[in-house]
Amino acid sequence: MKTMDTATAFTPLSALAGGVLIGLSAVMLMALNGRIAGIAGIVGGLLGPAPFEGLDRFWRLAFVAGLVAAPLIWVTATGAMPQVNVTDSLPLLIVAGLIVGASTQAGSGCTSGHGVCGLARLSPRSAAATGIFMAAALVTVFVTRHVI
Numbered sequence: 001m002k003t004m005d006t007a008t009a010f011t012p013l014s015a016l017a018g019g020v021l022i023g024l025s026a027v028m029l030m031a032l033n034g035r036i037a038g039i040a041g042i043v044g045g046l047l048g049p050a051p052f053e054g055l056d057r058f059w060r061l062a063f064v065a066g067l068v069a070a071p072l073i074w075v076t077a078t079g080a081m082p083q084v085n086v087t088d089s090l091p092l093l094i095v096a097g098l099i100v101g102a103s104t105q106a107g108s109g110c111t112s113g114h115g116v117c118g119l120a121r122l123s124p125r126s127a128a129a130t131g132i133f134m135a136a137a138l139v140t141v142f143v144t145r146h147v148i
Contacts, residue, residue, distance in 0.1 A: 025066070026117050033059055038113020039067070040104045107132070 026037040046060050075081050087093060104110045107129045109118070115133065118126020 021070075022112075022116060025063075026112075026120070029059075029063070030117070035059075036113055036117045037063070038109050038117060040110035041113060103136075 029035050029037045042060050042063050046057070046064070071081065107114070109126075109129065111130070111133050114123075114126040114129040119130060
């Protein structure tokens with residue numbers, strides 16, 4: 001199976017297709033279910049202390065299954081698996097995961113909930129959260145590429 005280095009191989013068509021699919025899934029979830037497509041909230045609802053029952057649990061599982069299936073569909077359609085470079089430092093991955101989890105809790109949502117759905121709803125809180133996400137991302141990239 002071929003791989004494609006996503007860090008250097010920007011393809012506008014695949015980026016557009018991905019954006020359209022993300023937007024479509026967010027609109028469909030809101031239109032059909034009245035729910036915001038925030039991944040943290042969706043997964044949190046599955047893993048929380050009192051798991052949701054019935055149809056609520058079903059749509060959450062279906063949404064997560066779609067996230068997992070997307071790369072498999074991509075490989076089937078293109079014949080190439082996108083190459084993802086992740087550090088092999090287990091301590092760094094653990095610290096990064098804890099920071100993301102704590103930040104998601106503190107910010108009452110994640111980039112998909114605030115950045116995609118919240119901005120589309122013109123939420124001031126989501127605009128502030130997305131600005132903070134972007135600033136943190138810029139600082140992180142600068143530090144990891146130019147300082148460390």
